[in-house]
Amino acid sequence: MTETTLYDRFERVIDTDPKLVVAVLAVIYLAYIASGVAFGYSLRGQLNSLANLTFYIGVFGMLALALNLHWGYTGLFNIGIVGFMGIGVYVTAILAKPPVAQGGAAQVGGFGLPLGIAVIGGVFMAAFFGLLVGLPALRLRADYLAIVTIAFSEIVRFTMMSRTFQEFTVPDTVLGYDLAADTVGLGGGGGLILNYASPLEALLHALYLWEPYLGFVSFVQANLIANNPRPVVDGVVYGLLLLAVCGLYYWLLTWTGESPFGRVLKAIREDEDVANALGKDTNRFKLKSFVLGCALMGFGGILWYAGRGSITPPSFRPNITFFVWIALIIGGAGSNTGSFLGGAVFAALLYEGPRYIKNLIEVAFNLGDGPGNFGQAMAALGSLDPVPFVLYTLNSISELRLVIMGVVLIWLMHNRPEGMLGHRKETAASIDLSRPGGAKSDAAAADGGDQQ
Amino acid sequence: MSEADESAGEPSIPIEDTDEMSTVPLEVENLRKTFGGITAVDDVSFEVEKGSLTGLIGPNGAGKSTTFNLITGMHDPDSGTVRFNGEEITGLAPHEIANRGLARTFQIARELEEMTVLENMMLAPKGQIGETLWRSVTPGVRSDVQRQETQHLERVWEVLDFFEIDHLAEEYAGNLSGGQRKLLEMARALLTDPDMLLLDEPFAGVNPSLEKRLLEHVHELREQGYTFLIVEHDMDLIMENCERVIVMHQGRVLKDGTPAEVKQSEEVIEAYLGGEV
Numbered sequence A: 001m002t003e004t005t006l007y008d009r010f011e012r013v014i015d016t017d018p019k020l021v022v023a024v025l026a027v028i029y030l031a032y033i034a035s036g037v038a039f040g041y042s043l044r045g046q047l048n049s050l051a052n053l054t055f056y057i058g059v060f061g062m063l064a065l066a067l068n069l070h071w072g073y074t075g076l077f078n079i080g081i082v083g084f085m086g087i088g089v090y091v092t093a094i095l096a097k098p099p100v101a102q103g104g105a106a107q108v109g110g111f112g113l114p115l116g117i118a119v120i121g122g123v124f125m126a127a128f129f130g131l132l133v134g135l136p137a138l139r140l141r142a143d144y145l146a147i148v149t150i151a152f153s154e155i156v157r158f159t160m161m162s163r164t165f166q167e168f169t170v171p172d173t174v175l176g177y178d179l180a181a182d183t184v185g186l187g188g189g190g191g192l193i194l195n196y197a198s199p200l201e202a203l204l205h206a207l208y209l210w211e212p213y214l215g216f217v218s219f220v221q222a223n224l225i226a227n228n229p230r231p232v233v234d235g236v237v238y239g240l241l242l243l244a245v246c247g248l249y250y251w252l253l254t255w256t257g258e259s260p261f262g263r264v265l266k267a268i269r270e271d272e273d274v275a276n277a278l279g280k281d282t283n284r285f286k287l288k289s290f291v292l293g294c295a296l297m298g299f300g301g302i303l304w305y306a307g308r309g310s311i312t313p314p315s316f317r318p319n320i321t322f323f324v325w326i327a328l329i330i331g332g333a334g335s336n337t338g339s340f341l342g343g344a345v346f347a348a349l350l351y352e353g354p355r356y357i358k359n360l361i362e363v364a365f366n367l368g369d370g371p372g373n374f375g376q377a378m379a380a381l382g383s384l385d386p387v388p389f390v391l392y393t394l395n396s397i398s399e400l401r402l403v404i405m406g407v408v409l410i411w412l413m414h415n416r417p418e419g420m421l422g423h424r425k426e427t428a429a430s431i432d433l434s435r436p437g438g439a440k441s442d443a444a445a446a447d448g449g450d451q452q
Numbered sequence B: 001m002s003e004a005d006e007s008a009g010e011p012s013i014p015i016e017d018t019d020e021m022s023t024v025p026l027e028v029e030n031l032r033k034t035f036g037g038i039t040a041v042d043d044v045s046f047e048v049e050k051g052s053l054t055g056l057i058g059p060n061g062a063g064k065s066t067t068f069n070l071i072t073g074m075h076d077p078d079s080g081t082v083r084f085n086g087e088e089i090t091g092l093a094p095h096e097i098a099n100r101g102l103a104r105t106f107q108i109a110r111e112l113e114e115m116t117v118l119e120n121m122m123l124a125p126k127g128q129i130g131e132t133l134w135r136s137v138t139p140g141v142r143s144d145v146q147r148q149e150t151q152h153l154e155r156v157w158e159v160l161d162f163f164e165i166d167h168l169a170e171e172y173a174g175n176l177s178g179g180q181r182k183l184l185e186m187a188r189a190l191l192t193d194p195d196m197l198l199l200d201e202p203f204a205g206v207n208p209s210l211e212k213r214l215l216e217h218v219h220e221l222r223e224q225g226y227t228f229l230i231v232e233h234d235m236d237l238i239m240e241n242c243e244r245v246i247v248m249h250q251g252r253v254l255k256d257g258t259p260a261e262v263k264q265s266e267e268v269i270e271a272y273l274g275g276e277v
Helices: A002-013 A017-038 A043-073 A080-094 A116-135 A142-159 A199-208 A210-223 A228-257 A260-270 A272-277 A282-305 A318-331 A338-350 A354-364 A376-381 A387-395 A397-415 A440-447 B064-071 B095-101 B119-123 B133-136 B141-161 B178-190 B208-223 B235-241 B259-264 B266-272
Strands: B024-035 B036-048 B053-057 B079-084 B103-104 B198-202 B225-232 B243-248 B251-255
Touching: A017 A338, A017 A354, A043 A080, A043 A228, A043 A282, A043 A318, A043 A338, A043 A354, A043 B178, A080 A142, A080 A282, A080 A318, A080 B141, A116 A142, A116 A282, A116 B095, A142 A318, A142 B079, A199 A228, A210 A228, A210 B198, A228 A260, A228 A282, A228 A318, A228 A338, A228 B024, A228 B133, A260 A272, A260 A282, A260 B119, A260 B133, A260 B225, A272 A282, A272 B095, A282 B225, A318 A338, A318 A397, A338 A354, A354 A387, A354 A397, A376 A387, A387 A397, A387 B251, B024 B064, B036 B064, B036 B079, B036 B251, B053 B064, B053 B208, B064 B079, B064 B198, B064 B225, B095 B103, B103 B178, B119 B141, B119 B178, B133 B141, B178 B198, B178 B208, B208 B225, B208 B235, B235 B259, B243 B259, B243 B266, B251 B259
Parallel strands: B053 B225, B053 B243, B103 B198, B198 B225
Antiparallel strands: B024 B036, B024 B079, B243 B251
């Protein structure tokens, strides 16, 4: 029972959600910084890896929160997350990309709209496709939704790759409007080059913070990183921005959950017929929940990919969907705080962790190239030389990551299926539900029950 | 448990006055439903009078639950009509029927297990403005939602007190005993402000003392003006408590009358009791 007492002690110190989040993040960051220092990382490398870590904590936190609305609250088994992410970012890209001059490097152009509008368009389209998928599928039994969503996400990916949609010309005028775009398209297997201003830059411009930001970058250049500090600072600031968006998601979804609306969602998760018998139009509620979640997933996809140089269809394979599911399972479905923490822990330990360790070891010990295949690695191990085997392991770290995830998942299912915080009572009401005006005497309550 | 005397200060749940309610809230006419080749409900007609406690009995497979499901919209009838408070409700969705004031409970108590008793109860009231998503998440408007929730909460506690399950308020519904679940279900149905309650085997699996309490609640509510239609297996219970009994057999209404009339009916004795009496 020592485990319980330890856990109790932990719970007594960290008694509020903000404290818990800060504590978990602090442990993660301290571990990263400490191991970076131990292996002699440069400041630049250190900041880069932390920015990277923050980025993945942010995106997985967001997506896990959005999935929690579907699965944790409403019991909707959506395994097509990546499809909605893809729609969000592709629509954003097409709307924001500048129109091309014929024969330019970026063959496929876009509508040249401001990035802000393009992002809204992307989120809107993700929601719209959520509606399209949800209208027929949500009327069916739960498992059919799973089949429909994963099929949908693959349809999205194959559409991205298809030659038919690779490129098409846009009429000069549509309904009297002169559109800037000439040729647009999904770019086929080669994807789209995102030749527009970076989202961070666009946002800072919109907030009139671009000049102060450049000033801050030169400050960093003068004092911390002499050589080309922009990418490092960009990464750190973008990561912090993502955490702020996570905060917004958290706030939105907590208010959604702690409301009469959220209560109906919970009731649908438990027993839809009962919700119906109590006068709730469950199809409407399911559809609203599904569409909202899809919009949030679309926005998550945009924030993940829209800042990159290019996007290609292989980034939108179903494995991303399952990563988000693992994050939610770790954190605990049903709890928003748990969802975010699950996203953070997944990003730090399972997604980025192995890669980070690999980088650290490679920087610390110059080990040279590893063996080309498993046979060579084993042969060297036979002659008591472990180095090729270690190198081979390190080089295969991204495949091994999946093995580690599988092991963690099995362990969780066995030992803690409810995740970190899935066991908690998070009351679905906008107010405290205890008896107004204080409790009745307990003596009356004690004999009131007919226990058996 | 010692059966506590009903104290004078017992909270009551007054029925909301609906103007011009007909004296026959529920009328079922020529209802028919087949599943494949089996006719589950065959030309069933009956009426339930306002403020009455009507029992619907019959052997297994008589079509009682199917009739219930047809009335409450869980199944669509092949033919026939259901009228509630003078309006036709045949084929409406369950939530629409519930919103018109016809509440039901289920044969096997279906509480929402991983929700607390309070959450279960707070779910029920009709016309919750916070069920519209934007209202619940818009700063400023949310305070209206909270105000309405506070009003509902007061009534929830009243009903919890009435059914004497207030000490279980914070408990997960899944942790309740079978009888407590039945109480919760009836309490929850009451919170939808129904004119009429359809109870599907409310006493099945309930111990005698709790059964007595449930019956007291039913009678008390009936005196306050609620109308009840109860499906029940237990012949004696129905005969003792209902003023009218409808007997179903093989999808048809076999007999419709007072307990005394039903008891003396040769058909009923033959069909229902298998000639044992």
